[in-house]
Amino acid sequence: MADDTYDVFISYSRADGRHVREIDSVLRDRGLKPFFDRRNLAPGLPWVRALERAMGAAKAAIVLIGPRGLGNTQQYERELAFVRQTRDPAFPIVPVILPETTTDPPFDFLRVLTWIDFSRVTKVSDALDELQHLLTAIRGGGGLRLKRRARPSVPIGDLTHSGKKTPHSSSAAAAETIRRVPSANWSARCASIRS
Numbered sequence: 001m002a003d004d005t006y007d008v009f010i011s012y013s014r015a016d017g018r019h020v021r022e023i024d025s026v027l028r029d030r031g032l033k034p035f036f037d038r039r040n041l042a043p044g045l046p047w048v049r050a051l052e053r054a055m056g057a058a059k060a061a062i063v064l065i066g067p068r069g070l071g072n073t074q075q076y077e078r079e080l081a082f083v084r085q086t087r088d089p090a091f092p093i094v095p096v097i098l099p100e101t102t103t104d105p106p107f108d109f110l111r112v113l114t115w116i117d118f119s120r121v122t123k124v125s126d127a128l129d130e131l132q133h134l135l136t137a138i139r140g141g142g143g144l145r146l147k148r149r150a151r152p153s154v155p156i157g158d159l160t161h162s163g164k165k166t167p168h169s170s171s172a173a174a175a176e177t178i179r180r181v182p183s184a185n186w187s188a189r190c191a192s193i194r195s
Contacts, residue, residue, distance in 0.1 A: 009062070
């Protein structure tokens with residue numbers, strides 16, 4: 001796996017396996033090479049380091065969010081993606097709301113990004129416009145034109161707390177993440193939480 005590169009790293013919760021397999025299949029059918037742990041991780045080898053290498057070898061990351069929210073390992077993968085983006089600001093992280101997800105977006109950190117919304121359908125393939133937006137985003141489509149279902153989030157400078165503007169910035173959040181990463185033994189902490 002060390003020499004492999006990927007068009008996209010798929011971050012997901014095991015609870016959303018049916019939709020994940022469909023997205024993986026669609027991406028491969030469209031000529032992309034996704035990293036999907038069920039296919040790309042070699043049995044019997046340490047998987048945490050392999051996830052770190054795969055994130056480093058990917059050109060983009062998608063964070064799939066289903067009805068139950070983020071899985072345990074997905075939270076680690078999210079951190080890896082943001083650390084990667086601080087080193088490479090052009091690295092896209094694309095939140096994807098999965099089919100049949102009816103709750104409000106539970107992902108505070110991803111509100112600073114524009115997401116793709118499949119929540120109004122039962123299968124990804126039922127929303128061709130959203131699927132095209134996803135493919136464009138993965139391929140680095142900076143001029144992505146959003147339609148009604150791909151909802152832009154609140155600009156980070158406009159976040160409020162008690163009616164007052166607060167001095168949030170994506171670089172401050174990234175700096176805090178980077179500050180914490182070297183002191184954290186991620187491999188040891190995550191080895192026990194893979195779900």
